Amino acid sequence: MSYIETDLIHAGKTFNASRAVVPPIYQTATYFAEANPEDYLKTATEPRHPYFYHRHGNPVSSQTAELLAKLEGTEAALLTATGMAAISTAVLSVVKAGDHVVAQQSHYSAASILLKELLPQFGVEVSFFDQTDNTSLDAVIRPNTSLIYLETPSNPNLAITDLAYVGASARSRGITTICDNTFASPINQRPADFDIDIVVHSATKYLGGHSDLTAGVICGSQEAVNLAWKKLLSLGGALAPFDAWLLLRGLRTLSLRVKQINANALALAEWFQVHPLIKRVLYCGLPSHPQHQLAKQQMNGFTGMLCIEVDGKDEQEQFVRAQTVLNHLQVFANAASLGEVESLAVHPASMWGLHHSPEQKLKAGINDGMLRISVGIEHIEDLITDFEQGLAQI
Numbered sequence: 001m002s003y004i005e006t007d008l009i010h011a012g013k014t015f016n017a018s019r020a021v022v023p024p025i026y027q028t029a030t031y032f033a034e035a036n037p038e039d040y041l042k043t044a045t046e047p048r049h050p051y052f053y054h055r056h057g058n059p060v061s062s063q064t065a066e067l068l069a070k071l072e073g074t075e076a077a078l079l080t081a082t083g084m085a086a087i088s089t090a091v092l093s094v095v096k097a098g099d100h101v102v103a104q105q106s107h108y109s110a111a112s113i114l115l116k117e118l119l120p121q122f123g124v125e126v127s128f129f130d131q132t133d134n135t136s137l138d139a140v141i142r143p144n145t146s147l148i149y150l151e152t153p154s155n156p157n158l159a160i161t162d163l164a165y166v167g168a169s170a171r172s173r174g175i176t177t178i179c180d181n182t183f184a185s186p187i188n189q190r191p192a193d194f195d196i197d198i199v200v201h202s203a204t205k206y207l208g209g210h211s212d213l214t215a216g217v218i219c220g221s222q223e224a225v226n227l228a229w230k231k232l233l234s235l236g237g238a239l240a241p242f243d244a245w246l247l248l249r250g251l252r253t254l255s256l257r258v259k260q261i262n263a264n265a266l267a268l269a270e271w272f273q274v275h276p277l278i279k280r281v282l283y284c285g286l287p288s289h290p291q292h293q294l295a296k297q298q299m300n301g302f303t304g305m306l307c308i309e310v311d312g313k314d315e316q317e318q319f320v321r322a323q324t325v326l327n328h329l330q331v332f333a334n335a336a337s338l339g340e341v342e343s344l345a346v347h348p349a350s351m352w353g354l355h356h357s358p359e360q361k362l363k364a365g366i367n368d369g370m371l372r373i374s375v376g377i378e379h380i381e382d383l384i385t386d387f388e389q390g391l392a393q394i
């Protein structure tokens with residue numbers, strides 16, 4: 001099958017050995033051994049075998065992983081218990097003591113901690129580059145660089161990394177690349193099409209899409225995914241059987257959801273752009289986004305993620321006003337996470353302000369009046385009306 005919409009419904013079916021149209025949940029830790037010891041040895045050692053022991057594999061995980069590999073255009077995929085389990089397992093399957101890693105200045109917060117604190121504890125040095133400036137990447141690469149770690153669009157400031165440039169540059173030097181594709185989803189962007197080696201996701205977000213599970217996925221070549229699987233056996237982050245089943249169920253509607261979310265987000269961003277109380281809108285689908293051209297080159301749609309900056313005479317007033325708007329929203333839920341069917345909004349300065357100095361906030365692209373919005377699949381008129389009445393409170 002060649003179209004994503006069809007793959008979403010049918011890919012991976014061969015792993016469903018039952019006659020049930022929807023696969024049963026294999027809520028079991030272990031499986032009966034084959035009688036023949038040689039067969040059992042094969043089962044025990046084959047990567048991701050679905051019928052040995054749960055940390056090794058599970059039939060529904062195999063079905064879901066095959067679908068995700070199809071979506072990302074890679075040979076294989078491995079499910080994990082959370083997005084961070086996917087990121088840490090993938091990174092640790094590539095680097096070893098003495099290696100050098102290059103990463104962006106801005107990443108998902110727990111990934112930043114992995115890069116800035118955990119890797120250096122194990123003798124891996126990490127350098128950071130400005131993802132909006134390709135020459136800054138070349139400046140930090142060293143002979144022992146083994147990994148370039150990317151995220152685009154990135155959290156929280158929706159900056160775009162030039163995937164084709166990084167992919168080609170890394171391939172020519174034999175450096176492995178990993179890209180966190182959570183914000184885009186494979187409907188909007190496929191990093192493997194730009195020679196990125198490994199694609200990771202927090203499947204908690206768009207892939208699952210219903211705020212009812214945490215999961216992660218690592219997509220790549222058979223070899224890369226098998227190496228990650230070996231690390232996962234030791235790190236232990238296998239995805240629970242029921243959550244793999246929920247993820248498969250959520251994925252059925254991924255394309256429908258993402259298309260609706262893209263359309264809602266663009267309409268909302270355009271509405272914000274002419275609102276007198278909004279100082280700035282950051283949405284990579286708007287021509288006013290500094291990297292809109294690059295986004296158009298590598299993305300098929302521009303996601304449901306946008307940031308607005310509420311206007312005010314100074315930072316203090318912006319901070320209070322952003323909180324006032326947020327507190328009065330009735331359709332948008334004030335909750336962390338993103339990429340779900342329901343619209344969500346957060347005030348990054350309240351969430352992270354206490355942990356960040358003013359310089360760190362500036363560097364991370366957070367300012368006091370900023371609201372980060374994850375648009376859902378509600379009717380656009382209700383989303384606009386909600387912000388209209390929220391902004392009327394200030």
Ligand SMILES: *Cc1c(COP(=O)(O)O)cnc(C)c1O
Pocket residue numbers: 082083084085108111151155180182183201202203204205214215216338
């Ligand atoms: C949420 C998120 C993660 C972490 O995923 P969990 O499922 O919460 O572990 C990683 N990267 C990005 C971009 C995210 O949004």
